Amino acid sequence: MSGGVAELLLAQARRPIEPVRLPEPLPLDAVPTPALVVDRAAMERNLQRMAGHLQQAGCGLRPHAKMHKTPLIARRQLELGAVGICCAKVSEAEMMRAAGIEHILITSPVASVDKMARVVALAATSAGVEVVVDDAERVRMFDEVARSAGVRLQVLVDLDPRMGRTGIAPGAPALELVRTIAGCPNLQFKGLQQYAGHLMHLEDATERATRARETAAVGLDTRALIEADGHEVVVFTGGGTGTFDVDSRIEGITDIQAGSYVFMDEEYARIGQGNRSRFDYFEVALFVLVTVISRPRPGTVTVDAGYKSFASDSVAPVAHDLPGLRYHFAGDEHGVLQLLEDAPNIELGDRLRMVTPHCDPTINLHDWMVLLEEDGRVHELWPVAARGCSW
Amino acid sequence: MSGGVAELLLAQARRPIEPVRLPEPLPLDAVPTPALVVDRAAMERNLQRMAGHLQQAGCGLRPHAKMHKTPLIARRQLELGAVGICCAKVSEAEMMRAAGIEHILITSPVASVDKMARVVALAATSAGVEVVVDDAERVRMFDEVARSAGVRLQVLVDLDPRMGRTGIAPGAPALELVRTIAGCPNLQFKGLQQYAGHLMHLEDATERATRARETAAVGLDTRALIEADGHEVVVFTGGGTGTFDVDSRIEGITDIQAGSYVFMDEEYARIGQGNRSRFDYFEVALFVLVTVISRPRPGTVTVDAGYKSFASDSVAPVAHDLPGLRYHFAGDEHGVLQLLEDAPNIELGDRLRMVTPHCDPTINLHDWMVLLEEDGRVHELWPVAARGCSW
Numbered sequence: 001m002s003g004g005v006a007e008l009l010l011a012q013a014r015r016p017i018e019p020v021r022l023p024e025p026l027p028l029d030a031v032p033t034p035a036l037v038v039d040r041a042a043m044e045r046n047l048q049r050m051a052g053h054l055q056q057a058g059c060g061l062r063p064h065a066k067m068h069k070t071p072l073i074a075r076r077q078l079e080l081g082a083v084g085i086c087c088a089k090v091s092e093a094e095m096m097r098a099a100g101i102e103h104i105l106i107t108s109p110v111a112s113v114d115k116m117a118r119v120v121a122l123a124a125t126s127a128g129v130e131v132v133v134d135d136a137e138r139v140r141m142f143d144e145v146a147r148s149a150g151v152r153l154q155v156l157v158d159l160d161p162r163m164g165r166t167g168i169a170p171g172a173p174a175l176e177l178v179r180t181i182a183g184c185p186n187l188q189f190k191g192l193q194q195y196a197g198h199l200m201h202l203e204d205a206t207e208r209a210t211r212a213r214e215t216a217a218v219g220l221d222t223r224a225l226i227e228a229d230g231h232e233v234v235v236f237t238g239g240g241t242g243t244f245d246v247d248s249r250i251e252g253i254t255d256i257q258a259g260s261y262v263f264m265d266e267e268y269a270r271i272g273q274g275n276r277s278r279f280d281y282f283e284v285a286l287f288v289l290v291t292v293i294s295r296p297r298p299g300t301v302t303v304d305a306g307y308k309s310f311a312s313d314s315v316a317p318v319a320h321d322l323p324g325l326r327y328h329f330a331g332d333e334h335g336v337l338q339l340l341e342d343a344p345n346i347e348l349g350d351r352l353r354m355v356t357p358h359c360d361p362t363i364n365l366h367d368w369m370v371l372l373e374e375d376g377r378v379h380e381l382w383p384v385a386a387r388g389c390s391w
Numbered sequence: 392m393s394g395g396v397a398e399l400l401l402a403q404a405r406r407p408i409e410p411v412r413l414p415e416p417l418p419l420d421a422v423p424t425p426a427l428v429v430d431r432a433a434m435e436r437n438l439q440r441m442a443g444h445l446q447q448a449g450c451g452l453r454p455h456a457k458m459h460k461t462p463l464i465a466r467r468q469l470e471l472g473a474v475g476i477c478c479a480k481v482s483e484a485e486m487m488r489a490a491g492i493e494h495i496l497i498t499s500p501v502a503s504v505d506k507m508a509r510v511v512a513l514a515a516t517s518a519g520v521e522v523v524v525d526d527a528e529r530v531r532m533f534d535e536v537a538r539s540a541g542v543r544l545q546v547l548v549d550l551d552p553r554m555g556r557t558g559i560a561p562g563a564p565a566l567e568l569v570r571t572i573a574g575c576p577n578l579q580f581k582g583l584q585q586y587a588g589h590l591m592h593l594e595d596a597t598e599r600a601t602r603a604r605e606t607a608a609v610g611l612d613t614r615a616l617i618e619a620d621g622h623e624v625v626v627f628t629g630g631g632t633g634t635f636d637v638d639s640r641i642e643g644i645t646d647i648q649a650g651s652y653v654f655m656d657e658e659y660a661r662i663g664q665g666n667r668s669r670f671d672y673f674e675v676a677l678f679v680l681v682t683v684i685s686r687p688r689p690g691t692v693t694v695d696a697g698y699k700s701f702a703s704d705s706v707a708p709v710a711h712d713l714p715g716l717r718y719h720f721a722g723d724e725h726g727v728l729q730l731l732e733d734a735p736n737i738e739l740g741d742r743l744r745m746v747t748p749h750c751d752p753t754i755n756l757h758d759w760m761v762l763l764e765e766d767g768r769v770h771e772l773w774p775v776a777a778r779g780c781s782w
Contacts, residue, residue: 004413005413005417005421005423005769005772006423008413009423009759009772012759026396030395032400032482032506032509033782066724088724089695090423108684110684111683111695111740114421114423115423134685134687135739160687164687164721164727165687165727166685166693293499293501293557294526294558296554296557297555302557304480305781307702307704307749307751307752308755308779311703312703313698331556332751332755333457333781334499334557348502358698360698361698361703364756365755368403388778390425390699390700390724391425
């Protein structure tokens with residue numbers, strides 16, 4: 001019985017959820033580096049802009065908590081009207097539920113009975129816990145697990161938007177799966193998920209919009225097919241920060257799973273240039289603060305942050321509001337900044353704010369966010385409570 | 392005063408150090424995935440092989456704890472004769488010291504007074520705490536910080552082996568820095584560090600050996616220069632898993648900073664082929680256990696581990712002892728396994744052991760190691776207590 005290890009891990013891994021207030025506000029210089037720093041006012045503006053935009057478009061927001069891993073941010077998103085949050089994994093959902101959050105959609109299929117039992121146990125504590133499915137045999141397993149626990153579990157069918165990661169093919173295969181769910185007394189079919197992650201970072205805004213519309217059309221045809229078969233589709237969820245402005249205006253999409261809009265990152269800085277940038281909507285609100293610790297060669301300095309402080313799956317971090325600096329990873333704990341012609345004078349001990357490469361896996365490296373307030377001081381540390389919760 | 396935030400973080404971040412014993416041993420199938428799994432017998436053989444090799448070569452071992460981040464492993468390395476451990480960062484050293492470890496060399500230069508104060512505070516609790524320096528002004532700052540604390544701090548000069556990351560140039564600049572240290576009443580010059588990280592993964596074993604010898608020769612010339620100037624060089628530390636067999640036989644190198652030998656990884660699997668592999672000495676003892684959760688396309692399956700479970704700075708993870716599977720990253724929480732012609736039959740729910748890409752930043756993603764014993768069962772979970780301690 002695998003619950004044993006999961007329970008032990010959960011008990012051991014439980015981390016603080018609430019803010020830790022400093023005895024007195026301190027300048028950012030008082031924070032040891034590398035540190036994950038949040039510009040709180042910029043974050044709040046991003047949160048409100050997305051909420052406002054979607055309210056105007058008449059579309060819901062179901063922000064993805066895998067990005068921030070931080071219940072305090074999830075709570076603020078819910079306060080601003082989000083219909084619920086998304087979690088990528090069961091342990092992430094468990095941590096968010098432990099923080100009192102009720103409406104949680106688990107956006108990855110679950111394939112083993114032990115994890116199904118954990119999903120059902122969560123659903124027993126809140127009717128707002130939902131999970132996606134993409135396979136008939138797993139649907140029947142879920143039905144049996146829900147039956148033993150005396151729970152009626154809400155499930156969404158995960159549609160593969162031709163991305164090849166998870167999900168069932170739209171059209172007839174999806175309809176067949178809905179019929180299987182409808183035949184399971186302990187499951188309740190709630191709707192469809194179609195998340196086109198492969199479109200979010202397409203550089204060209206027009207191509208991105210066109211492909212988002214094409215992809216949505218296929219999913220919405222499946223929605224119509226399922227409804228024509230007599231099943232109510234309460235939810236059609238999908239879309240992210242790269243396509244929210246397109247998706248939110250498509251009739252039939254009920255809510256958007258955006259995550260990165262809260263903080264933005266270098267990956268999003270690079271899309272839509274020459275056309276319309278994501279940064280027209282959202283500001284960079286997240287940084288890794290680093291310190292210059294060495295200068296072994298003329299024309300370069302070394303900072304104290306490498307693979308263990310920045311995600312290394314995509315682009316390199318970029319110095320914020322400083323020209324002439326090019327970051328190169330230099331191992332687990334170091335980066336080398338190449339000083340170009342227009343670089344400022346940089347001294348040992350100088351501290352720099354770096355825009356993060358890919359915000360999600362960068363945040364997942366850090367245990368704490370340092371909240372920088374408009375008075376230029378740090379008042380609170382926020383625990384990244386679901387950090388590492390991929391299981 | 393930055394001690395405030397560091398102290399708060401340390402107090403909050405303090406995690407379990409000792410093993411968590413399961414109420415009863417469980418099969419690996421009972422562990423939720425993704426999970427970081429250690430083959431304990433293989434780890435123990437690696438630990439003993441390195442200890443035996445270096446004992447025979449008459450060279451010390453100062454294993455780098457940045458690799459495992461786990462005090463329980465550091466303790467075992469010390470039991471087997473290590474002269475001390477290395478830590479990359481101050482918070483890592485603080486966590487190891489909190490676990491009772493006395494001999495700790497901090498292998499990165501420190502550039503700010505607040506961190507110097509933390510180093511000196513650690514040194515006040517153990518005369519075995521040492522730190523590298525590579526800049527005269529920082530040496531004088533350290534002297535002042537040590538003076539205020541009434542501590543005599545042991546320092547090593549970090550030599551740059553033409554890698555351009557940290558360290559001072561060998562020869563006259565290094566000698567000058569040693570003289571500066573000698574003039575500081577609160578510092579004690581202990582020796583030299585020269586870590587040639589850029590050589591560790593050179594594929595060709597002969598080239599690797601040749602360049603390691605050339606690099607060592609430059610450092611040892613500097614050692615002679617410093618000794619001729621009347622300074623005792625007690626320690627000359629450097630070298631890693633890629634060059635330990637060469638470095639340990641060079642007279643004048645007192646100890647080796649190897650880390651990865653404990654676990655090995657795909658990066659090391661790829662060096663020295665056609666000649667002498669690292670795997671002649673050391674076995675793979677570390678895996679990430681994953682589960683197959685979806686199969687959206689013929690010829691592929693999706694597993695539940697991506698950028699948040701595997702380091703993504705180098706190669707891709709590789710299925711252990713199974714042919715015909717090629718892993719591709721598919722986002723934060725997923726990987727797609729391409730099934731080649733000779734692939735076995737793979738079903739939803741199947742669990743696979745993946746050899747990790749780069750072990751150090753992979754371990755740093757996980758909070759726990761699952762210890763798999765020779766009886767094929769899990770008896771203990773080991774906390775990765777210094778995970779995330781890059782500050």
